[in-house]
Amino acid sequence: MRRYRGLLASLAVVATVGCGSDSGSGDGSDEGADDQGSDCIVTAEAQFEAADESACMPLATDFVPGSDADPYATCVSDDGEYHLIEGTPSSVARVEAYDEVVALLRGHPSADDFTAARTVYAVDEGLESRVLRREDLHYPAIPEADFDPDFEDDKQCSSPLNVAKHSDRCAGPANIAPIIDAAFVAGMTDQGEPEVHAARIEAAGLWFLFLSVYKEANTCADKAKDCDSSWAYYTGAANRAGGIGLSAATKALTELGHNRVFDGVTAVRCWRDLYPAEDYPSREDLDAAGEQLLSDALEQLDQSLWYAYARIVRDRLERQDAVCGVEAEANWAFLQVAGPVLDFEASARGSADATELAALWAGEQPTAEALEGGVEALDAVFGCG
Numbered sequence: 402m403r404r405y406r407g408l409l410a411s412l413a414v415v416a417t418v419g420c421g422s423d424s425g426s427g428d429g430s431d432e433g434a435d436d437q438g439s440d441c442i443v444t445a446e447a448q449f450e451a452a453d454e455s456a457c458m459p460l461a462t463d464f465v466p467g468s469d470a471d472p473y474a475t476c477v478s479d480d481g482e483y484h485l486i487e488g489t490p491s492s493v494a495r496v497e498a499y500d501e502v503v504a505l506l507r508g509h510p511s512a513d514d515f516t517a518a519r520t521v522y523a524v525d526e527g528l529e530s531r532v533l534r535r536e537d538l539h540y541p542a543i544p545e546a547d548f549d550p551d552f553e554d555d556k557q558c559s560s561p562l563n564v565a566k567h568s569d570r571c572a573g574p575a576n577i578a579p580i581i582d583a584a585f586v587a588g589m590t591d592q593g594e595p596e597v598h599a600a601r602i603e604a605a606g607l608w609f610l611f612l613s614v615y616k617e618a619n620t621c622a623d624k625a626k627d628c629d630s631s632w633a634y635y636t637g638a639a640n641r642a643g644g645i646g647l648s649a650a651t652k653a654l655t656e657l658g659h660n661r662v663f664d665g666v667t668a669v670r671c672w673r674d675l676y677p678a679e680d681y682p683s684r685e686d687l688d689a690a691g692e693q694l695l696s697d698a699l700e701q702l703d704q705s706l707w708y709a710y711a712r713i714v715r716d717r718l719e720r721q722d723a724v725c726g727v728e729a730e731a732n733w734a735f736l737q738v739a740g741p742v743l744d745f746e747a748s749a750r751g752s753a754d755a756t757e758l759a760a761l762w763a764g765e766q767p768t769a770e771a772l773e774g775g776v777e778a779l780d781a782v783f784g785c786g
Contacts, residue, residue, distance in 0.1 A: 446769035447722040449776050452712065454657050457785040462697040464668030472694065476674040478667035482640045486673065487626040489638055491526070492613070496637035496646040498528040499606045506588075506599035515588030515595070518602070522581070532581065532609050534559050535573030538616050539745055543567050555620075569745075572612060580605040580738055596731040604738035610634055610647040611710050611742070614662075618669045618702055622687075622695060625678035631702075632666050651709040654716050658709045658785065665702030672698045707746050711783035714739050718775050721767070733766045747782045754778035 465471045466481035477484045498521050505518040523529045536558050547567070549560035557563050558571035568575035584598040584605075617631035632638070637645035641663050644652060652659040676691045687695065717736050724732055740762035747755035754777075761767060761775045 445723045447719075447772045449719050449773065450780075452655070452715065452780065452785075454655065454785050457657055457661070459664075460701070463701045464664060464671055464698060466664065466667060472697070473668075473671050474675055476671040478671040478674065481663075481667065483632045483636075483663075483667055483670060485629050486670075486678075487629060490626065490630045490633045492531075492617070492630045492633040493638040495528045495531055496610065496634060498522065498524065499610060500637070500645050500649075502528070502606065503599075503603050506595075506602060510588065510595045510599055512589050512591050512595075515585055515598070519585045519589065522585070528606070528609075529578070529581075531613070532573045532578050535577065535609055535612055536570055536616060537572035537612050538619050539749075540567075540570040540572075543570060573609065577605045577609050594727045594730060596727050597734045600731040600735040601738050604735040607647060607650065607713070608739060608742050611706060614647065614666070615699075615703055615706055618666070618699060621669055621673060622684040623682070625673055628670050628673050631669060635662060635666055647709070650713050654712045655709070655785075658705070658712055661705035661785070662702070662709050665698070665705040668698035668701050669695075707743075708783055708785050710739075711743060711779050714743060715776055715779050718772050718779070722769055722772050729766060737762055743779075743783070750782060752778075752782045754781050758782070 459465050459471070462472060464473050464478070467479045501521050502518045505514050505521070510518075521527075534556060543557045543563055547563060548554065548557055549562055552560045558567070558574055564571045564574045581602050584601040587593055588595050588598040588602075613634040614631050617627040617634060621628035621631060634647070636643065636648040639645065639648070641660070644659075648659060648662070651662060672691075672695050675694070676687060681687055681691065684692070684695070714736065717732060717739065721729065721732050721736070740758070744755065744759050744762075747758055757774060757778050761771060761778075764771075767775065
């Protein structure tokens, strides 16, 4: 399945804002689109239940900092904080760049703002450089038969051939980068609504951070310092109480969800402490117990990331009913990028709500009823349990 085939084309179509009979000029023009005063009447109608986190309990296989009951021996992570294996990872600068780009494009950004943000995004060895190689490890690895000899084995998504053939696995260059690039070009050349382009960049960047936390945790099994990068991609190199980027977005909505992700990150770090790289330099060197503990740690992190990301999308669905005009267009543009990221996991969980969610992202700005249904579907699929 190619979830994002034709996405850029569909994102170019912006639906009419459903904010009341006085919204817009009424003649199909864009005149007054930037004015969200008396001509833009918000008629919020949706009723959303508060997210229920009462069932959020660690599994028997989960790492719980300081616990004597979990399956982990005493390790460096038992104080609940992250402890570096090596020096501060370079990925910190990429998370800082993401926040800087979002800040530059906040409000009603000008063409110059987009140019400045593009400069931050494209700095050498910066955010763009990793977007262009980021893989989504939820999809099958590229088979060796398709390896491009011009690229290293762990950089096969840098090959244009593999980007085209394995677009879901090569999510960064195949799906994320084109959205960001198109939005920057449109913003720098004053095409359309700048808020909409900014929203797409913000959502695509968040998607990249989400994938990066999980990817780096996986490759930590063969490259110990990638544990540090996983932590940095989530927090920007902060400990539990702080954080920027994805962790800040999560923490603002659900403290419990943030703590679950942080526990997942420290679970992988605990595993690496118990199976140090000096003795177990690669995943192939692990015994059965070590392999099982690593699998459990990665699963703990993965499930917590899905929950955190779904809560961010849920919040945006709730906002959609309370905004109008260009703000509604921008919020829906964010959701049309961020929402489909959840489709893979929703389908993998065998949920009947997966089809409803996929249809929601693919459509025009939804009714209050559709928004309510979307939130209910997200809660059913990505409940915190």
